[in-house]
Amino acid sequence: MTETETEGEGEPEHRRLLVAGTGIAGLTAAIYAARSNHDPLVIEGDEPGGQLTLTTDVANYPGFPEGITGPELIERMKTQAERFGAETRHGVVERVDDSTRPFEVELAGGDVLTADAVIAASGASARTLGVPGEDELMGYGVSTCATCDGAFFRDQELVVVGGGDAAMEEATFLTKFASKVYVVHRREGFRAEDYWIDRVEEQVDAGEIELVRNAEVTAIEGTPEGGIEGVSLVRHPEGHPTEKLDDPRTEEFEMDVGGVFIAIGHTPNTGYLEGTGVEMDDTGYIATEGGAGGGQTRTAVPGIFGAGDVVDHHYQQAITAGGMGCKAAIDADDYLESLGGRAAEGTAVAAAESDD
Ligand SMILES: Cc1cc2nc3c(=O)[nH]c(=O)nc-3n(C[C@H](O)[C@H](O)[C@H](O)COP(=O)(O)OP(=O)(O)OC[C@H]3O[C@@H](n4cnc5c(N)ncnc54)[C@H](O)[C@@H]3O)c2cc1C
Incomplete structure (x- = not known):
């Protein structure tokens, strides 16, 4: 018998609601669902607490005028969810089978549960x-979120890595605080929209941003105690220098900066929904109904809902994920x-959908 089978019956453990993810979105969902007596089971994934556990200071989450560390905020939310009866459990959701009702949910390691409803709150991982130096200094001078951490770098010179919209937006935003922002991009041309390139060019003219083209960061120096000391880079006139390290035209150089913002995109964590009817948008994020009124978080599969950064490729903030x-x-x-008593009995898909 696997860990999740019900004692004596050999049946998989059944829950009314399963939440994938213990980031801000999953824990907020758990608080509300527990208070609605849905006995939610929240699966932590391989990053318990989510992205906020990567940051030392959260200064913009309402209700904490002095700020709060990411891990503490998460721990408080987890305690709050558990106080109302939510259960958090180690594990990673590997697969959801939406061809049956209740849904069949398989965890890494092979355990299988069933659930009447699933909330996908599995977030998005910033690409690094x-x-x-990057891992050790993440949260100590290296960041993947300018909106979150920019204000900690007043009057410092900063590097933004990337060439898309996110990098341009972050660089523009950081000029509010930084004495200078260097945008390091591995090619000559930027793939950002003209709107963002124009705004960055304005800041270049104003001396606030400098573009470092055809260059890549190869190492970040510093310590968690002392912060960033600088970055090592390589440059090649035809771009993609790390692929041309043996070429004599590849030059190595250093930059003395106080912070590094990595803006090379996010990858939404949706692998476990492959093969289901849940639809994704062009960028791989879960498509939900949106709009005004109830049902905004419905996916294309009745009974599966999406919340937080796995849906949202724009706002990506703790407060919006919680909302x-x-x-x-x-x-x-x-x-x-709407399922009423039929949920626990494992009512057939067609019946559930026709009521929706
Ligand atoms: C360095 C950094 C600093 C930040 N600082 C701030 C800030 O100061 N203020 C602010 O508002 N926002 C900040 N943000 C943004 C904020 O952290 C995110 O917007 C927020 O965490 C999104 O919450 P989420 O619950 O949607 O996803 P996440 O926090 O990404 O959580 C996703 C959860 O899903 C789990 N998961 C993934 N795959 C699976 C799976 N297959 N099965 C089960 N579980 C799974 C993960 O383990 C994790 O628990 C910061 C982000 C970063 C990276």
Whole structure:
């Protein structure tokens, strides 16, 4: 018998609601769902607490005028969810089978559960460079979120890595605080929209931004105690210098900066929904109904809801993720109520959908 089978019956453990993710969205959903007596099971994934656990200071989450550390905010939310009866559990959701009702949910390691409703709150992972110093200094001078951390770098010279819209937006935003922003991009041309390139060019003319083209960061130097000391880079006149390290035209150089913002995109964590009817938008994020009124977090599969950064490729803030988690729990509550007593009996898909 696997860990999740019900004692004596050999049946998989059944839950009314399963939440994938213990970031802000998943924990907020858990608080609301627990208070609606849906006994939610929240699966942590391989990053318990989500992205906020990567940051030392959260200064913009309402209700904490002195700020709060990411891990503490998450721990408080987890305690709050558990106080109302939510259960958090180690594990990673590997697969959801939406061809049956209840849904069949398989965890890494092979355990299988069933659930009447699922909230996908599995977030998005910022892509990183994979260079020495990056992991150790994440949260200590290296950041993937200018909106979140920019204000900690007043009057410092900063590097933004990337060439898309996000990098241009972050660089423009950081000029509010930094004495100078260097945008390091591995090619000559930027793939950002003209709107953002024009804004950056204005800042270049004003001396606030400098473009470092055809260059890549190869190492970040510093210590968690002392912060960033500088970055090492390579440059090649035809771009993609790390692929041309043996070429004599590749030059190595250093930059003395106080912070590094990596803006090379996010990858939404949706692998476990492959093969389901849940639809994704062009950029791979879960498509939800959106709009005004109830049901905004519904996906294309009745009973599966999406919340937080796995849906939102724009706002990507703790407060917005929490707001969506709340909406998803309320939408799931409506859905579960519409199933009534049939939910626990594993009513067939067609019946559930025809009531939706
Ligand atoms: C360095 C940094 C600093 C930030 N600072 C701030 C700030 O100061 N203020 C602010 O408002 N925002 C900040 N943000 C943004 C904020 O952290 C995110 O917007 C927010 O965490 C999104 O919450 P989420 O719950 O949607 O996703 P996430 O926080 O990404 O959480 C996703 C959760 O899903 C889990 N998961 C993933 N895949 C699976 C799976 N297959 N099965 C089960 N679980 C899974 C993960 O383990 C994780 O628990 C920061 C982000 C970063 C990276």
